[in-house]
Amino acid sequence: MSSSDRERERLAALFDIAPSRILYALSTLGVADRVPAGGIPLDELAAALGADPGRLARLVLAAQTLDVVRVGPDRVVHLTEAGLLLRSDRPGSLRAEFSDNSLFTAWGPFAECVTTGRPAYELAHGAPVFDRIGRDPRELATFHEHMRMRAMQLYRPLLPFLLERCAGDVMDLGGGTGGLTELLLGHSTTLKVTLTDLPEVVALVPGELARRHPGRVATVAADLREGVPEGYGTYVLGSVLHDWPDEQALRILTGCARAMGPDSELILLERVLDETGPDARRMGDIWMMAMTGGQERTASQWAALAAAAGLALREVHHGDGELSAVVLGR
Numbered sequence: 001m002s003s004s005d006r007e008r009e010r011l012a013a014l015f016d017i018a019p020s021r022i023l024y025a026l027s028t029l030g031v032a033d034r035v036p037a038g039g040i041p042l043d044e045l046a047a048a049l050g051a052d053p054g055r056l057a058r059l060v061l062a063a064q065t066l067d068v069v070r071v072g073p074d075r076v077v078h079l080t081e082a083g084l085l086l087r088s089d090r091p092g093s094l095r096a097e098f099s100d101n102s103l104f105t106a107w108g109p110f111a112e113c114v115t116t117g118r119p120a121y122e123l124a125h126g127a128p129v130f131d132r133i134g135r136d137p138r139e140l141a142t143f144h145e146h147m148r149m150r151a152m153q154l155y156r157p158l159l160p161f162l163l164e165r166c167a168g169d170v171m172d173l174g175g176g177t178g179g180l181t182e183l184l185l186g187h188s189t190t191l192k193v194t195l196t197d198l199p200e201v202v203a204l205v206p207g208e209l210a211r212r213h214p215g216r217v218a219t220v221a222a223d224l225r226e227g228v229p230e231g232y233g234t235y236v237l238g239s240v241l242h243d244w245p246d247e248q249a250l251r252i253l254t255g256c257a258r259a260m261g262p263d264s265e266l267i268l269l270e271r272v273l274d275e276t277g278p279d280a281r282r283m284g285d286i287w288m289m290a291m292t293g294g295q296e297r298t299a300s301q302w303a304a305l306a307a308a309a310g311l312a313l314r315e316v317h318h319g320d321g322e323l324s325a326v327v328l329g330r
């Protein structure tokens with residue numbers, strides 16, 4: 001095979017969205033949740049899901065190529081180790097992420113997003129992502145379950161640094177339904193964390209969090225663009241500023257700078273991109289362009305944005321994961 005043929009094959013394989021759509025269908029239908037440890041016959045699985053047996057069998061047989069299920073000669077379906085991650089009850093479950101369908105269907109007008117500067121999500125769905133999901137309780141719950149699971153995975157490598165760096169009471173800004181808050185509280189016996197987010201999101205923070213950590217957690221409904229509560233030692237913005245273009249991100253950072261005391265620090269948990277070289281995290285940047293109109297940033301872009309808000313970049317801590325901690329102070 002010539003190198004040009006190999007390149008043709010490599011690019012052609014990128015055309016195929018079927019694998020992610022298969023995982024979406026398995027997750028949305030709750031297939032993995034119906035497969036017990038000893039497996040289940042295909043027909044019984046279809047009946048349990050209320051699905052057409054022929055089509056469900058084709059879906060499951062194709063899913064074997066993704067190594068999430070195995071079907072024996074007896075037509076009994078078993079989950080592989082990867083397939084277990086599609087179960088709702090699994091730590092680090094990816095079920096909510098693959099069920100988050102409006103994020104996939106938003107990609108249709110992506111090329112137009114590049115030319116017009118309007119997020120593909122808005123072009124596809126007619127409203128900005130947080131406005132639209134805020135109006136649909138099911139989408140809101142799925143999105144935030146996805147975020148909570150993501151937080152548990154992506155912030156874990158930064159946890160030792162965070163626990164050492166957090167001083168005084170902590171404010172988890174745009175904290176969603178508490179993935180990061182839970183991680184911090186679960187690994188410290190002294191930290192107190194207040195989580196803010198939009199009212200409809202704060203309403204979804206599980207009551208269990210406060211029961212597990214009595215007196216150490218509070219929630220406040222607030223719009224970050226309108227200002228930030230004062231009086232905290234450490235402010236954390238986990239995967240929030242990448243949702244916004246520079247102008248809005250600066251507005252949020254300026255609100256933080258106003259709220260911070262002379263010794264307060266603001267820690268951003270974000271992908272810090274390589275300045276120019278190939279960097280797989282650039283895919284995250286494209287997701288932001290498409291979904292929210294935001295962007296991932298390099299260290300020099302973070303420093304410039306911080307300076308514009310009257311803050312200095314004190315440190316960038318790269319853990320061994322995808323995200324870094326960017327520490328800002330006054």
Ligand SMILES: C[S@@+](CC[C@H](N)C(=O)[O-])C[C@H]1O[C@@H](n2cnc3c(N)ncnc32)[C@H](O)[C@@H]1O
Nearest residue numbers: 130147151174175176197198201223224238239
């Ligand atoms: C990408 S999610 C990150 C959630 C959480 N920090 C985490 O890392 O899992 C962005 C969060 O910003 C919140 N958000 C969006 N617009 C906001 C606003 N105007 N004021 C406060 N929070 C907002 C969303 O509700 C969402 O929880």
